[in-house]
Amino acid sequence: MTPPSAGAGTGTADGSRVPAGRAVRRATAATARRRSDAGIGQLLGDLYYALIMVAIGIGMALGVVEVARDALRPAPVVPAPGPDLGLPSLAGLAVLGFVGVVLSLAGRLGPVGVGAAEATWWLPLPVDRRGLLRPTAARLPLLAGGVGALVLVLVDLTVQGYGGTSADRLVRFGALGGLGTAALVLLAGVGQSLGAVRRRIAAAGHASVALVPVLAVVGALTGWRLEALPSPGAVVLAVLTVVVVAAAVALDRRLGRIPGRDLRESGSISSQAVGAVVSLDSRELGRTLVEGAARPRRRRSARFGAVRSASAAVVAADVALLVRSPRHVVQVLGATVAPAVVLVVPELASTAVLAIVLVGSGYVAMLAGAEGARRAEMAPVLDRLLPLSARRVRVLRTAVPGAVAVVWSLGAFAAVAQLHGDLADGGAEGLMAWLALGLASAPVWAGAAVRSAYRPAPDWAGPLVSTPAGAVPLGVLAVLSRGPDVVALGLVPVLIALLLGAAPVPVLVAQGVASAIVVAVCVRLPATAAGGAGAGAGGAR
Amino acid sequence: MPASPVIHADALVLGYGGEPVCAPVSFTLEAGRALALVGPNGSGKSTVLRAVLGLLEPAGGELQVLGAQVDERDARFRAQVSSVLDDDAYFPALTVAEHLVLTARGHGVADAADVVADLLDDFGLTGHADVLPVALSSGQRRRLLLAAGFARPRRLLVLDEPEQRLDQRMRSALAARLRDEADAGGAVLLATHDPALLEAVADAAVLVGDVESPVLPVTDAARAIRSEPTR
Structure with a gap:
């Protein structure tokens, strides 16, 4: 194993040098890479395969949008009497639901965590945890940002159709989705570092999702409706960019403040969830995510008096x-x-x-x-x-x-x-x-x-x-x-x-x-x- | 002026979701001493250890380790407190020796290679030094974890049922090593179900369970273990 360099580390009481967290992480990864026998060819092959899969996924999503557009009826010129919500309003509510899903997943999966091996062998080291956790902390916001950008673009395409939108508008929606989703996950991470209970972050997401049908019914009954999805302005995107940068810096600086128990729990749930996804086991994925947000409490035991058999x-x-x-x-x-x-x-x-x-x-x-x-x-x-x-x-x-x-x-x-x-x-x-x-x-x-x-x-x-x-x-x-x-x-x-x-x-x-x-x-x-x-x-x- | 104890727990209340798992626990552990936690399965021994290691927030009472509130996020705390819990996780691509070298170098041990070689020998893993953990037996993996606990500097060593999955010879060797640790000025806190290990290592014991217990002589604690109900 390539020994972790002690150069950037800190001293201990007996005068020896503790390596930097980054050095420990890199030494572990280098050894794993060397032993995996994965050459540049395999790396490029994996990258090619991943890009093809993403392209196919986007193509399929665009196809679904096309079918959905064909299935939509034209909006009435004169609003019909009775409850009327309108497609843009429903799309807005769908975005609120998406925000809830992102928050819920961020709370359940951490968003910052480490796997079982890292928890056992890295966390007890007296090295700076920031250096150990940086890539882990960046992974989920980046992934969420990519998904968010795609979702917002698809929402706009569904509502406006290909003829009703423009490249500039799609870029703005993509930026809104990417920046907004990344900001949500990063802020959830900052909350995690401040000691916020992860299941409360998830509960906030659940509340957002639950609000969607309620707001839809209220909106329909009260006549509230959006005439069109407003294109995100430059000011909104600039503010979001500032929020993302600030949240990323804050999270990076506070990585060392996340308790080890929290990192272990989050990492355990994330590992199980990834395993379930890779093995296409939706049932296991459901169990993992449900238990990840469960409150560890005792309940008063029911008497089950009516149970006779x-x-x-x-x-x-x-x-x-x-x-x-x-x-x-x-x-x-x-x-x-x-x-x-x-x-x-x-x-x-x-x-x-x-x-x-x-x-x-x-x-x-x-x-x-x-x-x-x-x-x-x-x-x-x-x-x-x-x-x-x-x-x-x-x-x-x-x-x-x-x-x-x-x-x-x-x-x-x-x-x-x-x-x-x-x-x-x-x-x-x-x-x-x-x-x-x-x-x-x-x-x-x-x-x-x-x-x-x-x-x-x-x-x-x-x-x-x-x-x-x-x-x-x-x-x-x-x-x-x-x-x-x-x-x-x-x-x-x-x-x-x-x-x-x-x-x-x-x-x-x-x-x-x-x-x-x-x-x-x-x-x-x-x-x-x-x-x-x-x-x-x-x-x- | 006497040195402050390594661990001071006073009416420590521990639990999950606001529900205590055991009666309040009080004990003091000083340098050069070994203290055992005993009690039947589910009595709360591991919970006490997790609190000492900062992996669980106490619900009440007072707990100080090395003269300060427990905060495992502090690198100085981690540099002084070594632990062997019931983890069974390993980097799949790192060999047995590399896991130990990672631990030693991560703690700034200058002569890591020599320390690791000695530990591999002591724990009967020399022949498996270049083997990936997945190829080890359950007992060998346990020995690897125990060796890691000794591969680094420490003032306090915390072990959760270290006798698990060890054969009798290794249990005796471990007992001697733990006793040496305390005799050399270190502090040892362990949870155990093994009366022989308890008697060979500990200076005193605390019975963890439904009733608050004073610190007991080792002989009384060993008797309590032998009379534990079978669950």
Whole structure:
């Protein structure tokens, strides 16, 4: 190992020299590089591959914008009576939601942290931590800035269209997104160095996200609306630049003030999150991020007085998990309101857009309801203690997602009824039909929740298919599609009803049959687990 | 004028999320002494050690290490306090010897190569000096961590159940090394479940648990360990 240079370091009590933190970091990295046998050719190859992936990603995003523009209806020349939000207003609210997501992630991931090896071998050294942590501290703001720039450009393109914007305007939006997002992450880092509790930073992000549907409803009811997204002025960009520079300098100077325990926790969560992303394990990613923002507190133990059986215990545990997680409750409420918000934006109030929003918001609500099943799959503590068969456990775990789906359906399908004029005078029969269709489709979401929660780990041993974006592992895709696959198939009757503009009895019957099939498929055990009824119930996949 | 103690804890309250994990803890550790924390699993021994190392903020009481409030962000604190916790993380591309050299040089040890060679020999790792940690057994990785604790200057050595994953011979060698550490003027604070290690190393012990305990003679603490309930 190349010894870290002592030249720039500090003296110790016995007169010896401690190296600079930067020297320690570089010596560690140099040794790792030498041993990895990675030459300049491989480095350039990796860089080329990364650039191609980014270019493909941007190209796909621009394609989505193009499709979205085509799906939008023209804005009415004369505003229609009733609630009216407008597309620019919704885009503004979407930016607020993006700010919330950035803050939430910054709080959960640190933003400054070190991995387990660095925490064990670097942090106890009496070297300056600033030199150790500089690259780590710069990584997340840079990444966030890049993503922020892209998101704001896409938002402007979606609202204005290619013909309604200009290169100068896009550059300004890109700069606004990049600088604003980087500033948020850097300020979160400064907060971390000042001792701010990271989960409070994340909670501020959650609050911003939760505000989006609330402001949308309030805006629609009060008549507030943006006529257009204002192009960011030079003064705004200059101020943001100053903020970014000031925050970067402040964070750099305060890196040594971040407590070691905080660096360890942040690094641990970041490492797990990166591992989950690399292995395409969205379930693990969700667990990591949820636990990263969890408050370490004890709760008064519930008496569970109403629990009289093993079956009731499983359901009660899932209910307790949901109601003790305000984030998931807000997630359900937000998803329930989302379809109604779409209807108050004239450009979005179409069957196609509503169908997309129904699927998206339904999936968000489903994830909140599936939390009990997802955690039980990871650690089936309760399931193993109860005298229940594996299949019975799966059936019971559809109860909470099913209840959540019922709540969401009432809101979502009321929006569908409104789109088709069935909320107007005399439309009670149509409204009831749509609500009946929503209730009939709720089991599909419940089954999908259990199917996705109990899916096996991604299978990397399957065949690879070559695509322009690189090799795609089919085994992994097959695993990741568990859950969404039954949603796509089980909601075909709903799709037909949306196309018909009504929910006639045959469609209702078809939906009931489809829901029954989906639930039967989703609670079925794989052959290896079917024989293991009883004690190992929860662990069976 | 007597020197200030290395550690002074008075009615120290520790916990997570505002909930204490054990009764308040009080003890004093002076240079040249070894103090053991004993108690069943989950009693709060590791929590006390984490507070001493500045990895956990006390919820109440007083805690001073080396005559000052604990602040592990201070490089002077880190230069004087060595610790071996239950970490099991390593740089995947650095060999066993390189981990120790990094530690020694990072603390400004002038003759790092010699110090590391001696430690590799003492901890039975000479034959594995050029091996990556991933190729070591669990016990060998534990020995590497312990060696790192001794590869650097220190006034206080903090160890969390150092006997874990060690064979009997290495436990005895470790006990002798820890006793030598205290006899040479260093201070040792360790948590342990091993009554033999306790009796060979410690001058006194504190029983950590639901009830506030005075500092105990080692024989009483060893008896307490032997009567710990099996959980």
